[in-house]
Amino acid sequence: xxxxxxxxxxxxxxxxxxxxxxxxxxxxxxxxxxxxxxxxxxxxxxxxxxxxxxxxxxxxxxxxxxxxxxxxxxxxxxxxxxxxxxxxxxxxxxxxxxxxxxxxxxxxxxxxxxxxxxxxxxxxxxxxxxxxxxxxxxxxxxxxxxxxxxxxxxxxxxxxxxxxxxxxxxxxxxxxxxxxxxxxxxxxxxxxxxxxxxxxxxxxxxxxxxxxxxxxxxxxxxxxxxxxxxxxxxxxxxxxxxxxxxxxxxxxxxxxx
Ligand code: ADP
Numbered sequence: 718x719x720x721x722x723x724x725x726x727x728x729x730x731x732x733x734x735x736x737x738x739x740x741x742x743x744x745x746x747x748x749x750x751x752x753x754x755x756x757x758x759x760x761x762x763x764x765x766x767x768x769x770x771x772x773x774x775x776x777x778x779x780x781x782x783x784x785x786x787x788x789x790x791x792x793x794x795x796x797x798x799x800x801x802x803x804x805x806x807x808x809x810x811x812x813x814x815x816x817x818x819x820x821x822x823x824x825x826x827x828x829x830x831x832x833x834x835x836x837x838x839x840x841x842x843x844x845x846x847x848x849x850x851x852x853x854x855x856x857x858x859x860x861x862x863x864x865x866x867x868x869x870x871x872x873x874x875x876x877x878x879x880x881x882x883x884x885x886x887x888x889x890x891x892x893x894x895x896x897x898x899x900x901x902x903x904x905x906x907x908x909x910x911x912x913x914x915x916x917x918x919x920x921x922x923x924x925x926x927x928x929x930x931x932x933x934x935x936x937x938x939x940x941x942x943x944x945x946x947x948x949x950x951x952x953x954x955x956x957x958x959x960x961x962x963x964x965x966x967x968x969x970x971x972x973x974x
Pocket of ligand 1: 728735753754755756757758759760761762
């Protein structure tokens with residue numbers, strides 16, 4: 718579904734390159750997790766996939782088609798994006814989610830659009846909040862509205878930029894598990910960036926580590942190891958097993974003996 722080949726990019730003609738020769742693919746129904754320190758290029762990579770980086774060199778194919786050559790409306794039908802801090806105008810939750818249908822309806826929502834919105838409200842456990850003002854919700858609820866809006870787009874690919882980083886651990890876990898369950902149920906391809914490696918291990922199929930704009934590791938849960946975490950984040954990491962779950966604990970800067 719997503720194929721990236723030798724992608725390099727920079728923000729301005731004379732600015733330094735921020736992604737260097739990045740290549741990977743993500744198949745239908747796969748959940749890929751982008752991991753890396755702040756400034757390593759996760760958001761930039763997502764912006765490239767959204768066709769927003771004008772100076773992208775290399776190839777980005779979405780559903781086999783070059784993303785840069787797609788019309789905005791075609792791209793919106795293929796890809797839905799949930800930013801770290803979604804913005805909303807004052808409106809009901811229902812209307813905010815209906816905005817996800819904009820690539821589809823010409824003048825007014827049809828019965829089909831209404832049915833789709835009602836379904837995703839249920840899927841994101843938001844039906845009881847449908848008439849509330851979206852700006853009056855908690856951060857976790859608002860992030861669920863943003864995901865519902867993306868799901869209403871009915872794209873086969875969902876891109877998330879640190880969707881849980883502003884949330885408490887309960888909302889963070891709920892959202893991560895909801896995303897996984899829905900992606901698996903609907904066979905969606907998902908790429909999300911996040912900081913919590915242990916949460917990531919619970920939901921991801923593939924783990925892509927970025928360091929200084931280089932893709933330094935790409936593989937399944939087995940590929941995530943102490944060495945990779947230490948070299949990417951510069952911290953000491955130890956793998957532990959708790960009730961047949963693999964977890965990493967961190968501490969120190971990796972310099973201690
Ligand atoms: P991450 O999402 O991993 O924190 P980013 O993709 O935001 O990393 O940043 C990668 C690099 O690109 C950093 O060096 C950052 O300073 C630079 N960068 C990000 N956004 C811009 C921008 N709008 N203009 C210029 N440089 C940017």
